[in-house]
Amino acid sequence: MMNPAKRNEMTRVNVPVRRRQFMEVLGGASAALALSDVAMMHGLPRVSAAEAKLDHNTVRFSDDIEPLVRLLEDTPRERVVQAFADKIRSGTGYREVLTALLLAGIRNVQPRPSVGHKFHAVLVVNSAHLASLGSPDEDRWLPIFWALDYFKSAQSRDVNEGDWTMSAVNESAVPPPHQAKRAFEEAMRNWDVEAADAAITGYVRSAGANEVFESMAYFGCRDFRSIGHKAIYVANGFRTLQCIGWRYAEPVLRSLTYALLNHSGEPNPSTSDLAADRAVRVTEQLVLEMDPRWNEGKVDHQAAIEHLQTLRQATPEDAVRETAKLIRSGVHPQSISDALFLSAGEMVMQQPAIVALHSATSTNALQYAYRTAAKDQNRMRLLLQNAAFIPHFRQAMDSRGKVSDSQINELSADSSSDDAVSVDQIFDSVGQDRSRASAATYQYLESDGKAEDLIHAARQLTFLKGNDSHDYKYSSAALEDYYAISPELRNRYFAAATYLLPGKNDRNNSLVTRVREALA
Structure with a gap:
């Protein structure tokens, strides 16, 4: 649980950091990432009422966040880092930026034909947020700025693929509150996109977050399409809403519903026998047969x-x-x-x-x-x-x-040397000899090395080296899951993770150069 002081820091992370302090933390060229220490572009033009108007068929967000979303949508990619640094310096808080980032993705990026590809601009928001939560104060904005830049890339791809925009809901089709949940679940079982879009709108307006999560979790796990991205979207979407607030849930869950109903061009799954849906039929039968005391066994x-x-x-x-x-x-x-x-x-x-x-x-x-x-x-x-x-x-x-x-x-520690393994040695090996890095990681952890030091190093290297949404998605998941595994087994998991974590000798991502140029 985050203490009140830390929560306040996450809401408004704009305390100046001196260049020398930042160099002591990250060192060398990494100091160029100290976004809060350099004079950014001032006097950005205000978003006028006329500019904030949208086509009446396009979903519109609440007045408190719409201008910031529009700023992100309309600012060219090469200027977005400077534009948002300026907004932050003038008082815009962390939660507001995170909200604009999620909603801009929801409105501008279609979760089709697969709940992946360009839609990672939405899926990665929670991963960036988790990276921020686990970072020291001086690093906390870095993953968010990376995600802002990544959104602009995905937005450009979506424009090239047809320029999809989320439409306003058909209010005449929204069911009354007492019928909304049943209408939603029926539409989802029938794979009916239009009925589900109207029904989820009524459901969100009439039910609490926990109740809606139960329904979404149910449908997010039912089929193996889009290599797991449906379940990922359920978890990441709700986790981000926990930070930004349930009042922004309606457009997010309309997008999620649309994503969950993707069936990859196959026949309607409700009237077909398709490979992606067979396991859930076995699951549903076994769930009905399960002993009420299923959760009382022994850890083995x-x-x-x-x-x-x-x-x-x-x-x-x-x-x-x-x-x-x-x-x-x-x-x-x-x-x-x-x-x-x-x-x-x-x-x-x-x-x-x-x-x-x-x-x-x-x-x-x-x-x-x-x-x-x-x-x-x-x-x-x-x-x-x-x-x-x-x-x-x-x-x-x-x-x-x-x-x-x-x-x-069968993973074992590296026995080629009796010398103690250091965190620097591990991440120096990553990218050169993954097997050796994995064995060294296992040896380090089994010898009572601090997992927190490994996690901190992996997170900072992701900031500096991450070039793709998967770098953030994977590192955030793996570093979190280390603590979800029983202590007797978790060191093996971390050792395996080094096969996909960034290494010290990997090339810096393009944003490092762009930020350095902006701060020069």
Whole structure:
């Protein structure tokens, strides 16, 4: 829980930082990122009432945030860093910038044909926010400025692909409050986009965040399409709303609903038998049969390792059955979660590329939903569907090329030297010899090295080296999930994560150069 002083810092992070102080923290060229110390462009033109007007068919946000969203939408990419630095220096707070960042993405970037690609401008907002929360004060704005710049890139892509804009809701179709939830769930089960858009509007207006989250978590985990991005959007969307406020939920959840109903050009899933939907039918039957005391078992680390082996071989449907069987045998769900995290980490070791990365970020999202949902059946559903996703990811990896036979439970410390391993040595190896970096990480942690120091270094390197939304998405998920795994197993997960974390010798991202030029 964040203390009041820290929360106040997150709301208005505009305390000047001297250049010398910043150089002491980041060193050398990194000092150019001290955004709050250099005179930025002053006297930006105000957004007039005429300029703030939108087409009557376009969704419009509340008057308190619309001008800032328009500033982000209308400012050229090459000027957006300076423009928002100036706004911050004049009093605009962290939460306002985060809100504008999310809503600009919602209005301007279509979550189709896949809930990914350019739509990462929306998906990455929570990842950037998590990176900010975990950073020292002098770094806290950096991931947000990266996300502002990344939005402009995604906005440009969307323009080139047809310039989609979220339309205003059809108010005449919005159901009355007492019918909204039922209308929404019926439309979602029928994969009816227009009915669901109107229904979610009524649902958000008449229900609280927790109730709506239960529904969205249910539909976010039901099918393996867009390699897990549906579940990721549910978790990241709600987590960002927790920071910016539920009053901004309506457009966000309209976008989320549209994303969840994507079925990749296939026939209507409600009237078809498609591979992406088969596991959830097994899940629904097992959820109904589950013992009410399913959460009273014993944590068993050996059972987690054995389930890891099961998941290496299982089909999605078999993964659901075997997971339910293990819980019925008296194993606590924490050990199931451990096996799922380790499975995702092992895939990162075996093929450190885009599919394995999403196995980790999807597991992060599904486990967040599992820990957040209140209803037992929904929690069980999320756990079983997380298990179903693991074989889907393995199948996708097989279709993309070589998969190594590395196994996370056989990971051992680097025994080539008796010298103590340092954080600098680990991240010097990352990018040069991932296997060696992984072994060194495991040795460091098993020798009582501080995980917090590794996390801090990984986060700062992401700021400096991250070139893609996946760098932020993966690092935020992996660094968070380290603490969600049982202590006896978590060091293996962190060691596997080094296969996709940035290294000291990676090239700085383009934003570093652009910010340096802006501050010169």
